[in-house]
Amino acid sequence: MAGNVSTLAHVAKHRQRRSLQDPQWLRVALIGLALLFVAIFLVVPLVAVFTEALRKGVGPYFAAVADPDARAAIRLTLLAAGIAVPLNLVFGLAASWAVAKFEFRGKALLIALIELPFAVSPVISGLVYVLLFGAQGWFGPYLGAGDHPWLGAWANAHDIQVIFAVPGIVLATVFVTFPFVARELIPLMQAQGKEEELAAITLGASGWQTFRRVTLPNVKWGLFYGVVLCNARAMGEFGAVSVVSGHIRGETNTIPLHVEILYNEFNIQAAFAVASLLTLLAFITLALKNLVEWRHRRTLEAAAAADIRQFVNSP
Numbered sequence: 001m002a003g004n005v006s007t008l009a010h011v012a013k014h015r016q017r018r019s020l021q022d023p024q025w026l027r028v029a030l031i032g033l034a035l036l037f038v039a040i041f042l043v044v045p046l047v048a049v050f051t052e053a054l055r056k057g058v059g060p061y062f063a064a065v066a067d068p069d070a071r072a073a074i075r076l077t078l079l080a081a082g083i084a085v086p087l088n089l090v091f092g093l094a095a096s097w098a099v100a101k102f103e104f105r106g107k108a109l110l111i112a113l114i115e116l117p118f119a120v121s122p123v124i125s126g127l128v129y130v131l132l133f134g135a136q137g138w139f140g141p142y143l144g145a146g147d148h149p150w151l152g153a154w155a156n157a158h159d160i161q162v163i164f165a166v167p168g169i170v171l172a173t174v175f176v177t178f179p180f181v182a183r184e185l186i187p188l189m190q191a192q193g194k195e196e197e198l199a200a201i202t203l204g205a206s207g208w209q210t211f212r213r214v215t216l217p218n219v220k221w222g223l224f225y226g227v228v229l230c231n232a233r234a235m236g237e238f239g240a241v242s243v244v245s246g247h248i249r250g251e252t253n254t255i256p257l258h259v260e261i262l263y264n265e266f267n268i269q270a271a272f273a274v275a276s277l278l279t280l281l282a283f284i285t286l287a288l289k290n291l292v293e294w295r296h297r298r299t300l301e302a303a304a305a306a307d308i309r310q311f312v313n314s315p
Helices: 002-019 025-052 056-065 068-099 107-114 122-133 167-175 180-192 195-200 207-219 220-236 239-245 255-264 268-313
Strands: none
Touching: 002 167, 025 268, 056 268, 068 107, 068 167, 068 207, 068 220, 068 255, 068 268, 107 180, 122 167, 167 220, 167 239, 180 220, 207 220, 220 255, 220 268, 239 255, 239 268, 255 268
């Protein structure tokens, strides 16, 4: 009798487990659909980029990359990213520290302003800088970008070019990459809470010591992840930079703008050759992302194991 009851319970449990699972054909169909989607929209375009880039051989590929205009675009892209990423790194740390660890008036407004670049089209953000610093803009005559009705020569004496120059490209890049570090760190710091910082302050640590020895080590992998995403967006930005650059070859063209010019000139092989540099950047970004996630997972597993050992060994 007991054996029959055990058998019936096993059969009921097995049926319940099967009822909670999708049918085999449905799982195969969903997995196949997902793989097909990835192949069409990710794998095929990547293969097409490198196929077109190397269609005429390795020599023309390196010739297109070594072209003076291409090298100038690469230098400008690295310069814009090299300025924008550290600025957003400092701001992201400061903003996330303030939002996650303190209570103050205007906190919701600050969060909304941080997320503003996600809601505004990059083209609109570039146009805003043109309206501010262009020849007919609010500050353009003062900077020397145009004639002013009553400041006259004193205004033009400043001779500071923002639009159609490197400063405008840097400003546009900073704006579109503004939220990445902060939005990566704010949820992480909020989840970690304030207990460790309060304990450090209670033990006599200063604010800087608390930040450097307690907060920063706890968010280092999230910070690195945010910097990687920020750098990828900075190098690949097109819309905002296109508005403020002026498309001056060899001077104000970044890599995406140079690719557009080559493609419009029907220099397809050179366009794909330069575009492959951004594709390689995507691969590097993906590898760094996986590295950060792996290290973070290892850190969490090590901390959990240490807690278990401490619990087991406690009297």
